[in-house]
Amino acid sequence: MATNVESGDDELQFRDPEKAEQLTERLQALMDDIGEPVNVMHVCGSHEQAIAKFGLRSILPDDLTVRMGPGCPVCVTNMPEVDEAVALAENGNIVATYGDMFRVPGTEKSLADARDEGADVRVVYSASEAAEIADEEDEDVVFFATGFETTAAPTAAVLAADPPENFSVLSAHKYVPPAMEIVAEMPDTDVDGFLAAGHAAVITGYGLFEDFVSEYDTPVVVGGFEPIDVLFALVQLLEFVRDDQAGLANAYQRCVTEEGNVPAKDAMWDVFEAESGEWRGIAEIPDANLVLSDEYADFDARERFDIDVDPGAADPLTEQCICGDIMAGKADPDECELFGEECTPQDPVGACMVSSEGTCKIWLEYGGQPDL
Template sequence: MATNAESGDDELQFRDPEKAEQLTDELEALMDEIGEPVNVMHVCGSHEQAIAKFGLRSILPDDLTVRMGPGCPVCVTNMPEVDEAVALAEEGKIVATYGDMFRVPGTEKSLADARDEGADVRVVYSASEAAEIAEEEPDREVIFFATGFETTAAPTAAVLTSDPPENFSVLSAHKYVPPAMEVVAEMPDTDVDGFLAAGHAATITGYGLFEDFVEEYDTPAVVGGFEPIDVLYALARLLEFIRDDEAGLENAYPRCVSREGNVPAKEQLWEVFDTTSGEWRGIAEIPDANLVLSEDYAHFDARERFDIDVDPGAADPLTEDCICGDIMAGQADPDECELFGEECTPQDPVGACMVSSEGTCKIWLEYGGQPDL
């Protein structure tokens, strides 16, 4: 049964120490009632940032484990996708992308490496900013290397439905979260008792999207926000479902999320994009988890417009020791990787999890992982 949580008559303060203590006590009581260890997975880098930054793991019950799943779109962008963007930049085209993608390693080099060698690679904050560059540079081809989940795919779709310049195109590496959750739920080595779903993606899709998942996999899910109280409250609601052995769904982020989501944004999203199978870096080939431009918008598709010559070389031998895939599948923590903080750092990343601000490894290195505060 899907429910939409309400905060009550009192104004909810999202960094209220007293409320946090009350919720922590509630979590302890729920774990006592459950009587066995519980493993929860969230699928959002913003959740991991909140959990790590505010030291929430230090106040969680000992038997409650909260791990991050494949919730960092930069981290799951596959090497050949980066190689395509690098190849286009090296051909003399302008490649615009988000800052988090700038230093993600491809097979041989990153976009940052390509820029250091003279390619025109620019950091933008939105697809619309990339389209503005195309307007300002009418004699140049401008490619927006588009990454992110539904939250950023919807704005990309909005730009493409707004008659962008003819010299503008999109190299889509957008991903769609629900199929990845299904893959994780089906993994034989993944013991996940419940999912904390991403609130910002659900502002687009609506929390009703998860109803079929909850029913099919008999696993509870709670949509949560990103302040400390949001996270603790969502975990408490999730533990209630687990205690009652109920595969329930709840929206614990009602100030931003509705059951239907942003209907106009969804309509644009599915007008512009189709789903297709694709490799998620370090995880697996996932059916219907990559977003590609639909036939009606194929003339904006960089893969259709250009002959992209990608000749991948040998990957860095250190990548064989990288366990980003296990980390994103919730089967390992960053500090279990022998490269973590040594050979692999934000300044010299081996794996994509160390690059993005939403990558688990970078977050753990910045905030100390599982602090004992």
């Protein structure tokens, strides 16, 4: 049965050291009750940012491991998808996308490489901004759309609002729940509970995870992104683990409801449909890629343009990148031979080193497991 959980305080300060100490003591007491190591996975780059930036791993119990799963949309954008965007830019179209996508390596080039060679590639902060560019320009404008439910819903809203005729979408949007199922089914991934992303659940609602909890007999807690949010959600997860209960809880109730944002969710599923697709470095995942429905095929860049992708030869270092294992929760960034050496934010080999939500970039910036 799904539940909302509260902190017990009338007013919760999200960076309160005293509250953090209380929650940390509670985590240790729960681990003492459990009596064996616990592995928890979160599926959001914003959670990893909070955990690393605020040094939360340094105050967690020794036997509690918190790893990031496939929660960085930039990181799981497949090379051929980047290749398509590069090809569209090189063919004279204006390509607009989020800043994190600029330097993500395709098979041979990134969009930054294409721009350096003269292509018109622009950074935008939203799908609506890309549509505004199309309204101002005569050329075709392609929005290279990435992200999970949080950004897919705004993309859907733009398409539903009758955008300019020279506007189209190259969708690389992903849908998280099927990826969680793949991770749960991996024989070498031992996950005792999932910390789900609060901002995605604002759209989908936390009730979305009921079937997952029942099917995989694994607890899920939806959590926010401040330090106290993360610690509080981990307490809820460990209580489920201690009680050997596959429960579902909403620890982010100031933003998330059981049903979510129904109009946004309805718009998303009106514009998009789910189909199988490759998540970079992980697997072919059923129903995890969001593609435009037939009703919106006129705005589908893959339908509008003859995209001729000639990927060429991949960087030999790519074969050494373990970004896929990191996204599957099977490895940490500092286990990669390239980490911080051949692979840096300035010269990334893998997508995990590019995005602000990428585990490798976050660990290089903040340190993943600091000993404070």
